[in-house]
Amino acid sequence: MQLASPQRIVRERPENLAERIYSLLKDDIFEFRLLPGDRFSEGEIAERMAVSRTPVRQALYRLEREGYLEVYFRSGWQVRPFDFHHFEELYEVRIVLELEAVRRLCERPAGELPEALELLRRTWMVAPKERLQDGREVSRLDERFHCLLVEAAGNREMARLHAEVSEKIRIIRRLDFTQGPRVELTYEEHARILGAVLSRRCEEAQLLLKTHIEVSKAEVRKITLHMLHSARQRSLATQG
Known part of the structure; x- marks a missing residue:
């Protein structure tokens, strides 16, 4: 230890x-x-x-x-x-909340979109040379992206519950950004999700969002298992 x-x-x-x-x-x-x-x-x-x-x-x-x-x-x-079954359940709750948030956003009239979406557009719909490369910062911004989507839907209890779920899965979710390709993919996937929301293509936005979260979930599980194994091996070597 x-x-x-x-x-x-x-x-x-x-x-x-x-x-x-x-x-x-x-x-x-x-x-x-x-x-x-x-x-x-x-x-x-x-x-x-x-x-x-x-x-x-x-x-x-x-x-x-x-x-x-x-x-x-x-x-x-x-x-x-680690209880991966519990993490799976938390991810399921997160998906339900975010898909409902996207539905509500897509149903709003064009002139009533929250300013939060414009903030997200300026952050994620940028040229490749403007993208951040620091994994920790991108991880923070990724969590903020998903929280702002739910907050923008206008239901404070949904946003509170989503924030609690986000906190509980942060320990493994952040690992998705230890891999360079995942950082680039996050920018591309967030941009496509936002584009669909801004264009009121609800079903497309929901499908993109669900796929994005499920792929990330699979990646962080794989990375977590690998890192736990490596950490255990280092610990045993130190003790030896």
Whole structure:
């Protein structure tokens, strides 16, 4: 288990410690420095980060509420094992919400399209030389693309639920942008989806969107399994 260096947080003000520890541990989970199934105690984290147990406990319980950790009475904490069936269900919910959002957007009169769609058009319908190449930034913009589509449909509860689902699948979804070709394809696919929405071609827009999400889901599952295997091998080599 290789956690964030304590030097990164010892100078933080006390009121910021829990937030900082939360961010560092979440990054450790996302980057597979903490692997699914890894177990540890509050004391271990506090010692490594050179802080008291109180902010560590606050950060750990927040990660537990968000579904990244499990707590065991008298036996410490564990990184929640990946449940791909659960991820599949979350992706299904996401698809339902986004397809409904597209339907609502396509049914709006031409003069009533939200400004959010123009923002998305300026971001994604650009020349190849204007496309970003940084995977982390494209991952952030990709999530924002899909969230804005739902927000633009005008139902706040749909948008809230979609945001919650997006947060829960972010740990694997972001891996889609570790591959260069996937970055380029995302620009092309988003542009086609937007073009269909702006032209009120509802069935085409929905088909493009559903295919886009399902292909991404398949890619991130494959990449996740590969990265987990590689991380496990490195961990075993270190222990040996």
